[in-house]
Amino acid sequence: MSRTIEELAPAAELREDIEPATEADGEKARHRLIGESLARKEDDRLLRGDGRFTDDVQPAHQLEMAVGRCPFPHARIRSIDISQAAQLEGVRHILVGSDVRALSDPLTVLRPVPGAPELSYYALAQETATYEGQPVVSVAATSRAVAEDAVELVEIDYEPLPHVTDTLGALDGNAPVLHPEVLDSNLLVANRDSGGDPEARIAAADVVVRGRLRSSRVTALPMEPRGVLALWRPGARELTVHSSTQVPHLMRKQLAESLRIDESCIRVLASDVGGGFGQKLGVYPEDILACLHSTALRRPVKWIEDRLEHFRASTHGREASHDYCIAADADGRIRAITNTYTTDLGGWNSSFGSAQLSSVIFTGPYKVTDGAVERRVAITNKTPIGAYRGYGQPEANFALEVLMDRLAREVGMDPLEVRRKNLLRTDDFPWRTPSGATYDSGDYLRTLEMAAEAVDYETHRAVPRRPRADGRLVGIGLSSFVERTGYASSRFLANRGSQFGAHESVTLRANRSGGIDLYTGVSSIGQSSETAFAQVCADVLGVEYERVRVHAGDTGASPLNTGAFASRTMIAAAGAIREAATRFHDKTLRIAGWALEAPVEALVIDGGAVMHRREPERSIPLSQVFTRAILGQGVPEGEEPGLEVSSQFEPPEAAFSFGTAAAVVAVDPETGEFEVERFVMVHDCGVAVNPLVVEGQVRGALVQGLGAVLGEELRYDAETGQLLSGTMLDYFAPMAADVPPIDLFHTEVPSPVTTFGVRGVGEVGTIPPGAAVANALCDALEDYGVELSELPITPEGVWRAIAAGKRGDSPAETGERP
Amino acid sequence: MNGNEVEISLQVNGETLRERVPARMHAADFLRQRLGFTGTHVGCEQGVCGMCTVMVDGQAIKSCLMLAAQLDGADVRTVESLAAGDRLNDLQEIFKRHHALQCGFCTPGFLMLATSLGARGEPLSREQIREEISGVLCRCTGYEGIVRAVEEYLLAKPNQLEVAEVSS
Numbered sequence: 001m002s003r004t005i006e007e008l009a010p011a012a013e014l015r016e017d018i019e020p021a022t023e024a025d026g027e028k029a030r031h032r033l034i035g036e037s038l039a040r041k042e043d044d045r046l047l048r049g050d051g052r053f054t055d056d057v058q059p060a061h062q063l064e065m066a067v068g069r070c071p072f073p074h075a076r077i078r079s080i081d082i083s084q085a086a087q088l089e090g091v092r093h094i095l096v097g098s099d100v101r102a103l104s105d106p107l108t109v110l111r112p113v114p115g116a117p118e119l120s121y122y123a124l125a126q127e128t129a130t131y132e133g134q135p136v137v138s139v140a141a142t143s144r145a146v147a148e149d150a151v152e153l154v155e156i157d158y159e160p161l162p163h164v165t166d167t168l169g170a171l172d173g174n175a176p177v178l179h180p181e182v183l184d185s186n187l188l189v190a191n192r193d194s195g196g197d198p199e200a201r202i203a204a205a206d207v208v209v210r211g212r213l214r215s216s217r218v219t220a221l222p223m224e225p226r227g228v229l230a231l232w233r234p235g236a237r238e239l240t241v242h243s244s245t246q247v248p249h250l251m252r253k254q255l256a257e258s259l260r261i262d263e264s265c266i267r268v269l270a271s272d273v274g275g276g277f278g279q280k281l282g283v284y285p286e287d288i289l290a291c292l293h294s295t296a297l298r299r300p301v302k303w304i305e306d307r308l309e310h311f312r313a314s315t316h317g318r319e320a321s322h323d324y325c326i327a328a329d330a331d332g333r334i335r336a337i338t339n340t341y342t343t344d345l346g347g348w349n350s351s352f353g354s355a356q357l358s359s360v361i362f363t364g365p366y367k368v369t370d371g372a373v374e375r376r377v378a379i380t381n382k383t384p385i386g387a388y389r390g391y392g393q394p395e396a397n398f399a400l401e402v403l404m405d406r407l408a409r410e411v412g413m414d415p416l417e418v419r420r421k422n423l424l425r426t427d428d429f430p431w432r433t434p435s436g437a438t439y440d441s442g443d444y445l446r447t448l449e450m451a452a453e454a455v456d457y458e459t460h461r462a463v464p465r466r467p468r469a470d471g472r473l474v475g476i477g478l479s480s481f482v483e484r485t486g487y488a489s490s491r492f493l494a495n496r497g498s499q500f501g502a503h504e505s506v507t508l509r510a511n512r513s514g515g516i517d518l519y520t521g522v523s524s525i526g527q528s529s530e531t532a533f534a535q536v537c538a539d540v541l542g543v544e545y546e547r548v549r550v551h552a553g554d555t556g557a558s559p560l561n562t563g564a565f566a567s568r569t570m571i572a573a574a575g576a577i578r579e580a581a582t583r584f585h586d587k588t589l590r591i592a593g594w595a596l597e598a599p600v601e602a603l604v605i606d607g608g609a610v611m612h613r614r615e616p617e618r619s620i621p622l623s624q625v626f627t628r629a630i631l632g633q634g635v636p637e638g639e640e641p642g643l644e645v646s647s648q649f650e651p652p653e654a655a656f657s658f659g660t661a662a663a664v665v666a667v668d669p670e671t672g673e674f675e676v677e678r679f680v681m682v683h684d685c686g687v688a689v690n691p692l693v694v695e696g697q698v699r700g701a702l703v704q705g706l707g708a709v710l711g712e713e714l715r716y717d718a719e720t721g722q723l724l725s726g727t728m729l730d731y732f733a734p735m736a737a738d739v740p741p742i743d744l745f746h747t748e749v750p751s752p753v754t755t756f757g758v759r760g761v762g763e764v765g766t767i768p769p770g771a772a773v774a775n776a777l778c779d780a781l782e783d784y785g786v787e788l789s790e791l792p793i794t795p796e797g798v799w800r801a802i803a804a805g806k807r808g809d810s811p812a813e814t815g816e817r818p
Numbered sequence: 819m820n821g822n823e824v825e826i827s828l829q830v831n832g833e834t835l836r837e838r839v840p841a842r843m844h845a846a847d848f849l850r851q852r853l854g855f856t857g858t859h860v861g862c863e864q865g866v867c868g869m870c871t872v873m874v875d876g877q878a879i880k881s882c883l884m885l886a887a888q889l890d891g892a893d894v895r896t897v898e899s900l901a902a903g904d905r906l907n908d909l910q911e912i913f914k915r916h917h918a919l920q921c922g923f924c925t926p927g928f929l930m931l932a933t934s935l936g937a938r939g940e941p942l943s944r945e946q947i948r949e950e951i952s953g954v955l956c957r958c959t960g961y962e963g964i965v966r967a968v969e970e971y972l973l974a975k976p977n978q979l980e981v982a983e984v985s986s
Contacts, residue, residue: 039914046922047910049857049897053923056856145842223861223869223923223957274859274923275957307862526921526958696917696959703960728866735952736961765960 033539034756037692041530041550045272052271054227054244055304062229063092065290065303066147068137068154069312070129073381073721074163074178077125077156080137085153090146093293094154095138100124103292108257110250110282110351112497113377116189117182119349123258123288128161130178130347131383132723133312135285140293140301163381165716167344168321170378178347178379188345188377193359195434196370198327201336205327209407213399215770215791217319217344217714218707220388221733224274225305226314228287230294237261239291241268246276247563248555249521250500254283254351259291270523270553277704278387279314280525281565282351286313311726315351316714317388319344320358322399332411332418336370337363337434339396345377346384353377354385355392357484360437364400365444365482365658366422371434381721383714387565389701390766393483394708398791401479401771405778406787415775416457419448419480419660439482439656440753447682448480450745451660454680465783472666474677475782477775479768483657485685485760486571503650504572505559508537508584510643512630514608514623516541516548516584518577521561522569523553527762528693529569535689536574536756540581541588542605543622559646567657567760570689574755575649583645591643592625594636655751655759659683661768665776669784672799676706676740676773683744686751686759694761698744701765707734709769711792732792781805826890830855831899839886846870848886849896857897857926861955868954871927872896878934880953897926900933909933909971916967920958927954932968941972 045051070077082094106120125136137154141147162176169175170186178186202208229242239261245251248268256263273280286303293301305313322341328334339362343354354377362373408415423444424431431439452458460476467473487502507519518537522529530550538545551557562572585605592610593600596618604613611619628634632641661681667674681702688694711732715724725731750757774788777798785805790797827836830853839848844863849855849872858881861869865883872881873895900907906914909932919925931954935942942950947968948961956964 040917042922043914043919044906046919046925047906047913047929048901049855049926051857051922053856053859055850055860058851058854058856145840221957223867223921223955224859225861272923273921275921277957304860307864307867524921528920692917696920696963699960699962700920700958701960704957728862728864733955733957735955736948736965737952739948739961742960742962 064144068151074161075158081155085150090142093140123285163721186379192374193435194372198336202327206330215395220277220279222275227304230290231300232295267556273525276525315386350384350386352387358392358396398770447660473780475776475780479771485567507646510626521558580647653753663772672795685761687757705766705769824887845881845884916963918963918967
């Protein structure tokens with residue numbers, strides 16, 4: 001079943017050139033570009049510092065905006081006095097809550113929580129502000145410095161109100177109700193999904209293991225903060241918005257709704273985006289404010305988020321508390337899994353709200369027919385939570401996989417063996433989970449065996465647990481996972497109130513130089529979509545990679561699409577590109593066939609020309625074929641002029657990526673100090689379009705995932721409700737020296753539900769690190785009875801867990817034998 | 819305004835300039851907004867993230883922690899100085915080959931930091947490289963490609979690195 005490490009795909013290497021096609025059977029064999037580690041399209045401009053990020057666009061007569069923010073977690077705004085600020089030299093325009101209410105509508109939610117009331121908000125706070133950092137006043141001035149000076153001069157009389165920052169505490173009957181006009185508690189909604197009869201299975205089980213496991217609040221922290229540049233031309237009725245966004249077309253829709261103008265008046269451009277990770281999904285208050293200033297002043301108005309603002313003004317991620325229960329036979333066979341969990345929404349519903357995918361994958365990669373999951377959403381006085389890489393899957397994986405090891409200890413089995421026993425097998429697919437998801441395919445067990453082999457798991461188990469010479473104990477932890485990538489059709493989404501679709505689109509346009517212009521609404525956020533799209537297009541057409549030029553992220557030039565999130569871009573776009581390229585290819589051959597007086601079947605596109613398969617001297621350059629098409633001259637009778645194809649594609653199902661991670665951790669049992677000495681990831685994203693890019697995506701996400709394990713935390717002071725780790729100095733983000741050695745291995749099971757068999761890859765690395773590291777620590781410290789239940793895991797936390805284990809009051813005691 | 823302005827003369831990417839700048843303007847804003855060298859990015863304005871790293875008199879510095887006024891008499895190099903015409907320089911090519919960038923926002927900072935390491939003329943171990951480059955953050959790559967790229971760059975150019983370019 002398992003294969004040795006030597007058989008695994010070697011580390012990706014970049015190919016600068018494209019090898020010529022090889023001769024086979026007297027005909028040119030197709031050289032496939034899908035699967036090649038081609039040089040990235042995006043690199044040259046970025047390496048020269050010649051990218052065009054939002055703040056790099058500097059129009060003449062530009063004004064800059066600064067925002068005054070509520071310093072309290074919850075406060076009534078008694079009065080605002082702007083008279084002094086308005087007199088400051090250089091100040092051009094000031095907006096307060098009542099202006100915004102008169103000029104615009106609340107921000108719309110792209111992904112509402114099913115069954116929940118609307119909880120959207122105006123760009124500036126109205127009577128009350130519900131989180132520290134909520135915008136209250138906005139100033140446009142001749143420079144950012146002047147605008148900030150003016151914000152300081154605005155006098156705001158706040159009446160602090162009782163606040164609640166604890167997720168579960170917000171649902172307590174004593175907590176202040178934060179939105180009494182909409183709800184009579186802080187529970188936004190509860191959704192339940194179930195299959196089979198988990199209660200009966202739990203009652204009949206030999207062993208039941210329960211645990212409460214929490215993931216902390218973190219931030220995506222893209223290196224480029226958010227930014228917007230708005231320019232209104234009243235005569236043209238044209239609002240041009242440069243934005244650091246993952247979703248230009250969705251942002252256009254949201255801006256139109258809030259600003260009460262037609263979408264046709266708005267053009268959103270996202271040229272280069274300095275990282276997104278889910279945080280730059282959808283419209284934010286500052287986007288609306290910059291547009292309102294610009295429409296009032298008829299001048300370009302720019303707002304660039306500074307990093308202090310970023311920690312409060314840009315959506316946070318994670319923060320959830322999971323109450324899991326696993327019921328099993330004495331031999332470790334799982335009979336039922338239940339999970340009731342609470343996510344933290346923050347003060348309002350952002351464009352994407354708190355994570356919704358924990359429910360989808362709550363049974364993990366295991367063969368479980370009976371299960372129930374309930375998601376509860378709590379409103380608190382903190383920055384709104386939004387999408388963040390993983391969107392609920394890291395939280396659920398941490399909880400389930402830590403509990404899997406507790407189950408193993410409870411039944412006296414090896415954690416590897418318990419996983420082996422319960423993982424879905426290749427002939428189980430398609431597998432419908434108790435919450436209604438359908439896993440498409442995979443060889444889950446193989447990834448487990450490969451990860452175990454890579455860390456020499458059996459040898460580690462065979463050796464007695466003794467401190468090394470440096471006094472440290474070594475443990476190995478496993479974490480197997482699935483990840484939903486992309487999502488099912490728009491019909492599925494519609495049932496959940498989604499305000500976006502499931503399709504991607506592309507336009508291919510021939511030009512007279514013999515090149516192909518590819519237009520997409522997917523903005524470049526570092527995911528290498530320009531590269532991958534060009535690769536797929538060139539592959540299907542049979543032209544050189546260099547011949548395809550990608551134009552991305554401009555709603556004025558691209559077909560309407562959905563956007564870069566949910567690991568969905570390639571899953572959906574591959575279908576659109578294949579369809580468009582196939583039609584483009586066929587028309588190219590028809591015109592070339594007319595020119596060469598040859599039947600279409602005899603022709604092939606090879607690099608820069610169309611040639612006869614058996615008489616290669618009969619050929620015509622693409623530039624000539626394309627020119628004929630564009631002029632409408634020298635084309636077959638009845639052939640339409642032009643050579644331009646648009647195509648939309650909606651994937652029928654989501655594809656599930658999968659794999660197993662293993663961490664090797666050394667810990668000092670006296671102090672709790674520990675180090676991740678090695679991390680192994682075995683991962684399957686189906687067919688890799690560009691292996692080098694895939695490796696980069698997985699590594700990058702793993703380090704973000706490890707960051708959330710080893711220290712990232714947005715901590716709020718319970719008493720004051722203030723954010724304690726809201727600066728770059730206080731928030732731990734991994735530096736190069738913090739990253740442990742990581743070994744990546746890939747398997748490649750093509751997905752049967754996607755074009756080319758691809759699966760998504762952008763988020764997967766964030767999922768397994770939490771449980772792998774926690775399980776390794778618990779393994780090393782098993783003799784101390786240590787259990788870990790919270791992320792991040794700090795040396796202090798480990799030290800406390802050791803102390804608790806010695807006292808015998810660790811959460812391990814939650815195991816029960818009915 | 820005039821009392822709050824300072825006159826400075828300096829070299830940027832080989833060009834001699836004389837500028838009047840607001841006393842409170844930091845060097846990164848000066849390079850970006852006044853001179854149009856937008857390859858120098860701004861990520862935190864408190865000297866942590868390293869996006870704004872440039873070379874001043876041969877040393878890598880975080881330009882958000884300097885005032886423009888402090889650049890008087892300095893020799894400044896930004897990322898725009900690296901490529902020659904259509905040709906990327908060796909360091910840029912190595913970064914490309916190792917997929918050492920994704921969104922590219924941190925890339926100018928790493929390139930200027932690596933250039934300054936190269937100017938020292940001594941190869942470093944991977945562990946030393948990880949320590950040396952920890953003043954610039956990257957949220958996309960997980961650093962592996964960057965570490966490999968810097969290692970190759972330092973090995974490929976022992977001793978004679980772009981000292982000539984730096985002092986030009």
